[in-house]
Each structure stands twice: as structure tokens, then as C-alpha cells.
Amino acid sequence: MPKESAQKILIVDDNPAVGKALHLLLDVHGIAAEIALTPQAATKRLEEDGNIALVVQDMNFSEDTTSGQEGKALFYSLRRIRPDIPIILITAWTQLETAIELVKSGAADYIAKPWDDIKLVTTIKNLLELEDLQQQQRLQAQALLTEKTRLSETANLCGLVYQSTAMHALVSLAVKIARADVPVLITGPNGSGKEKIAQIIQANSRVNTGPFVCVNVGALPQELIEAELFGAEAGAYTGISKKRIGRFEAADGGTLFLDELGNLSASGQAKLLRVLQSGEFERLGSSETRHCHVRVISATNTNLERAIKNGEFREDLFYRLNVFELKVPPLEERKEDILPLIHHFLRGQAQLDHSVLHALHCYPWPGNVRELENACQRALILNEGGKLQLSDFGLPINETTIDNYKPVIAEPSREVIEMVLKQNQGVVAQAARQLGFSRQALYRRLEKYQIEHNQ
Missing domain, CATH: 3.40.50.2300 (Response regulator)
Known part of the structure; x- marks a missing residue:
């Protein structure tokens, strides 16, 4: 057989x-x-x-x-x-x-x-x-590292921290379309990193020396959105005593990033469509037509196609904005990014047992990268220089949960070893103590994973 x-x-x-x-x-x-x-x-x-x-x-x-x-x-x-x-x-x-x-x-x-x-x-x-x-994952990780290194040599990745194939594919596409002077729609859940993708597009575009202007449409009162985007003359509405420059004017010759686009009013949508088509707009309270050349990148966590069916969003504006759509996956779907992000947010200022790291890796992170960053900041504030405990992160995970993970992680992964080694400035003896190994045992793992280290 x-x-x-x-x-x-x-x-x-x-x-x-x-x-x-x-x-x-x-x-x-x-x-x-x-x-x-x-x-x-x-x-x-x-x-x-x-x-x-x-x-x-x-x-x-x-x-x-x-x-x-x-x-x-x-x-x-x-x-x-x-x-x-x-x-x-x-x-x-x-x-x-x-x-x-x-x-x-x-x-x-x-x-x-x-x-x-x-x-x-x-x-x-x-x-x-x-x-x-x-074994396939190890080979994929090595191939991804090579591809990411090559990409970073020719493109500005704006310090984006990732280790997943999903994010690498997204970033590669963002870099590829950055030079096309067309609108881009970035979709994904809150806190997943949509603004960082917009920054990468700007940094690799033909207008990378121009301004990069961000406006969170969802954070503005409906009555102020148009003034915020297109500007307003003095006296155009109650409380404005002098001329206001809108975000489109401020972004002329560069990029305007519109976050939470799904909250834009019907009037604002109509004016946005016009400026995308012709580059023309008027300030509130003015009949003077102004011109600008702006690369528009928009982002939303709203299902715009459903909003169109409900009559809440213009279909013609959607297709004008959606020349290219980039979908940012939630952090739970790219768990390979969790440990590198933890190390990045902790900035080498604290140590974690690999059992705690594994618990953090298993947590679903419904708030995505933003929740992870906030949890790390909280842990650094509460901890006084010792090893971080799971409770320091303020997550809905019981301390007893760690014990359930220990058999699974008796052999730490390459990512955990690299993180612990960085936390100890490459000193093998200190990293070995943190991992519960002898120095010889850690050296064998460093050789196995081909991890560079201090002698």
C-alpha cells in the first residue's frame, strides 16, 4: 500500500x-x-x-x-x-x-x-x-517576511505593524493603487486600522508631499458637516463671526481622508458628489464657485449597499467613491498580528509570561487594534515595573483561564520567543529565566528558529 x-x-x-x-x-x-x-x-x-x-x-x-x-x-x-x-x-x-x-x-x-x-x-x-x-505556517511566515522586506524597500509602510498574510495582501494592494489618482473606499470594523491604510496610500501617492487632512464625519453634528468640509463665510450660520476654511480647501494638492462616511447628510452627499466630479464647491453663505484638486479616501464601518437600499446613501456617490475598495479584516481574523502589536504597544517597557501572551492571543478583541492598544496602555499604567498580569489589561478573561492555556503552550512559538528576547534586550540568560528554560534549552530553540541573538 x-x-x-x-x-x-x-x-x-x-x-x-x-x-x-x-x-x-x-x-x-x-x-x-x-x-x-x-x-x-x-x-x-x-x-x-x-x-x-x-x-x-x-x-x-x-x-x-x-x-x-x-x-x-x-x-x-x-x-x-x-x-x-x-x-x-x-x-x-x-x-x-x-x-x-x-x-x-x-x-x-x-x-x-x-x-x-x-x-x-x-x-x-x-x-x-x-x-x-x-510547517506550512513556518514556511509561509518566512516567505511573508521576505516579501514584506522587499515591499518596505520600495514603499513607505508608515510604520504599520503586521505579520499576517491578509494584511500583507491589503498593504500590497494599497501601495499598488496609491499612484492612481482615483478615490478609494476603505471598509472594516471600528478600530481595525483604516486610517493607517489611508496614510499608506497618501505616502505612496503622487501627492505625498501635499497635505493629508483627516475629518471624522461621524463625530461632527449634522448641521456642521457641510461647513467643515466646504467652509463657510462669516455670518453663514449662528455663531460664526469670521470666514472658515473647509477641509477640501485645506487638502488642495493633497489627500482628504473622510472617516465614518456613512453618517454624511443627504445635502452633504450631494455636494461631495459634485466636488468629486468637477472639483468645484461653494462655501456656506457664498455663491462663489471654488476649485480644488484633492485625492479623496473615505472609510466606513457602515454597510453602504444596505444604506443605499434603505434610501440613506446615494448610489451614484457610492460608485464614485468605490473605484477601489480595500477591506480591512478584524483583528480576530488575523491573529498573527496580535503578538507583534503587543510588543509594539508595550515598547519593551514590561515583561509577560508566555501563558499571559497566549491568553491575549486567544482573546477575540472585538474592539480590534484600538482595543489592543488601549489595553496595553492600561497595563503599563497599572503595572509598577514587574511582569504584567492578565488582570492588568482589564479584559473579560478570568485569571484562572491562564491555567487552561498552559498545556497548549508548554512549547512557546517563535513569536513568543522573539518577543521575550526583545523584552530582555537580547540577553539569553534573562529571556530563558522568563520562559522557564535553561540557557541551553533556549539556545536550541534559537538555533531551530534561526533567531538572531546576543552571545
């Missing part, structure tokens, strides 16, 4: 009959495997063969030994060689407590003797699929 995967399973058991039975079981299901009869042979094979993707190991290797201590020693030896390799423990009930201890230390699972063939094969296949996915 042809093998389904090039990955290989290492079976470690001193009983040849058990090893052969497991080997046959895996072979029937198209999974390549080999057998090691001793812990010494197992560690040697793992050092030599990079194709070994998973280990299934017994807990005892000497006659009349039932404590499970030999299996425990083997587990830690294998983890020293390959910190990320999944290990399944085959255990009798007498070693169950030790097996559970090892699961908390990072073992993938434990299977009781006599094992259930279906459960064991299902567990192995699931772990191999997960390993495949993680």
Missing part, C-alpha cells in the same frame, strides 16, 4: 512484539514507521533522522520496572533534541500519574494499555496533519 505521507513515526518499546504490532497497525493505515528497542537507540535515531515527525514511546524499558521514570527520562531527552516533536505516551494504569505530568509538560497525548487501534491511529493522523500545518 502506498504511503500517504513522507513523515515517519518512531516507535520506542523494549518489547519487540509490541513494536511489531504497532508497526503493522500504522503500515495498514499508510503511515511509515520504524522501531527502537531502547531509549539510547531512540535518541540516536531522532538526532540522525529529520524525517521523524512523531514519537510513540513506552514508559518502561527494564524488566520488572513499572514506575514510568525511564519513560519520563526518555521524554525529556527527546524534547531536548527536538523541542517541538509530538510525543504520544503508551502507559499502563500504574504510570498514569506520570503520564499526566508529562502531558502538562508538553506531551501530545497518552494512550492506555491495551490501546484502542482506532483512537491511536486517529490521534497520530491528527498530530501529523497539525505538524504539516505548522
Whole structure:
């Protein structure tokens, strides 16, 4: 039967009959495997063969030994060689407590003797699929870093912090269309970073030396929106005693960013359509037609197509603004960006255990990047120089939740290691203490992930 995967399973058991039975079981299901009869042979094979993707190991290797201590020693030896390799423990009930201890230390699972063939094969296949996915993610992350570096060499990314493919695709498109002198509509939930995308478009446009004027239409009273955009003459309305320059005039020769566009009044929409078509407008209280050349970038979290159906937004204005639409995904859909953003907002001023980092990574962040930034600022204010606790961030996550994450993150990711290393100015000994590793253990992970560090 042809093998389904090039990955290989290492079976470690001193009983040849058990090893052969497991080997046959895996072979029937198209999974390549080999057998090691001793812990010494197992560690040697793992050092030599990079194709070994998973280990299934017994807990005892000497006659009349039932404590499970030999299996425990083997587990830690294998983890020293390959910190990320999944290990399944085959255990009798007498070693169950030790097996559970090892699961908390990072073992993938434990299977009781006599094992259930279906459960064991299902567990192995699931772990191999997960390993495949993680390997793909590592390769994608490396490719993305290369692409992002190339993009930053030719374009101004305005300090945008991201590590997700979704944001890279969005930023690449924003840079590409920046030189086209056409309106752009940026959509996405509140706090997701729409203004930053607008800044990138301005910075890479032909009018990048011109003004970049922002106006939050949603924050203005309806009666002041037109005056804000187009200006007003003295006496045009109660309370104005001198001429007011509108945002279009202020942005002449540059870019005008209209945020929360969905709140613009019907009269304001009509005037905006005119200025987009002809570049002409009048100040409130004036019949003099003025001219300007402005690149308009608008943003909204409103469903404008639904607003059109409800008669709340002009269809002709929508199509005038929507020459290009850029959709900014919510932070929950680009979790790869969470840890880099945390490091950016904390500015290296505080330390976090990787259990807290993982809890922050799992939080859905309904307020998106803005909520994350506010939470980090809150944590820095409340903390007095020690390690940040989850409670410092003011999120609706119970402190006890951290314990539920620990088994999952017994082996910290590359991102966590890089963050902790930066927090400690590259000093390996300090970073190792924070992560709960020996220096040698951290050095192995740095080598594995090819992370640069101080000697």
C-alpha cells in the first residue's frame, strides 16, 4: 500500500512484539514507521533522522520496572533534541500519574494499555496533519517576511505593524493603487486600522508631499458637516463671526481622508458628489464657485449597499467613491498580528509570561487594534515595573483561564520567543529565566528558529 505521507513515526518499546504490532497497525493505515528497542537507540535515531515527525514511546524499558521514570527520562531527552516533536505516551494504569505530568509538560497525548487501534491511529493522523500545518505556517511566515522586506524597500509602510498574510495582501494592494489618482473606499470594523491604510496610500501617492487632512464625519453634528468640509463665510450660520476654511480647501494638492462616511447628510452627499466630479464647491453663505484638486479616501464601518437600499446613501456617490475598495479584516481574523502589536504597544517597557501572551492571543478583541492598544496602555499604567498580569489589561478573561492555556503552550512559538528576547534586550540568560528554560534549552530553540541573538 502506498504511503500517504513522507513523515515517519518512531516507535520506542523494549518489547519487540509490541513494536511489531504497532508497526503493522500504522503500515495498514499508510503511515511509515520504524522501531527502537531502547531509549539510547531512540535518541540516536531522532538526532540522525529529520524525517521523524512523531514519537510513540513506552514508559518502561527494564524488566520488572513499572514506575514510568525511564519513560519520563526518555521524554525529556527527546524534547531536548527536538523541542517541538509530538510525543504520544503508551502507559499502563500504574504510570498514569506520570503520564499526566508529562502531558502538562508538553506531551501530545497518552494512550492506555491495551490501546484502542482506532483512537491511536486517529490521534497520530491528527498530530501529523497539525505538524504539516505548522510547517506550512513556518514556511509561509518566512516567505511573508521576505516579501514584506522587499515591499518596505520600495514603499513607505508608515510604520504599520503586521505579520499576517491578509494584511500583507491589503498593504500590497494599497501601495499598488496609491499612484492612481482615483478615490478609494476603505471598509472594516471600528478600530481595525483604516486610517493607517489611508496614510499608506497618501505616502505612496503622487501627492505625498501635499497635505493629508483627516475629518471624522461621524463625530461632527449634522448641521456642521457641510461647513467643515466646504467652509463657510462669516455670518453663514449662528455663531460664526469670521470666514472658515473647509477641509477640501485645506487638502488642495493633497489627500482628504473622510472617516465614518456613512453618517454624511443627504445635502452633504450631494455636494461631495459634485466636488468629486468637477472639483468645484461653494462655501456656506457664498455663491462663489471654488476649485480644488484633492485625492479623496473615505472609510466606513457602515454597510453602504444596505444604506443605499434603505434610501440613506446615494448610489451614484457610492460608485464614485468605490473605484477601489480595500477591506480591512478584524483583528480576530488575523491573529498573527496580535503578538507583534503587543510588543509594539508595550515598547519593551514590561515583561509577560508566555501563558499571559497566549491568553491575549486567544482573546477575540472585538474592539480590534484600538482595543489592543488601549489595553496595553492600561497595563503599563497599572503595572509598577514587574511582569504584567492578565488582570492588568482589564479584559473579560478570568485569571484562572491562564491555567487552561498552559498545556497548549508548554512549547512557546517563535513569536513568543522573539518577543521575550526583545523584552530582555537580547540577553539569553534573562529571556530563558522568563520562559522557564535553561540557557541551553533556549539556545536550541534559537538555533531551530534561526533567531538572531546576543552571545
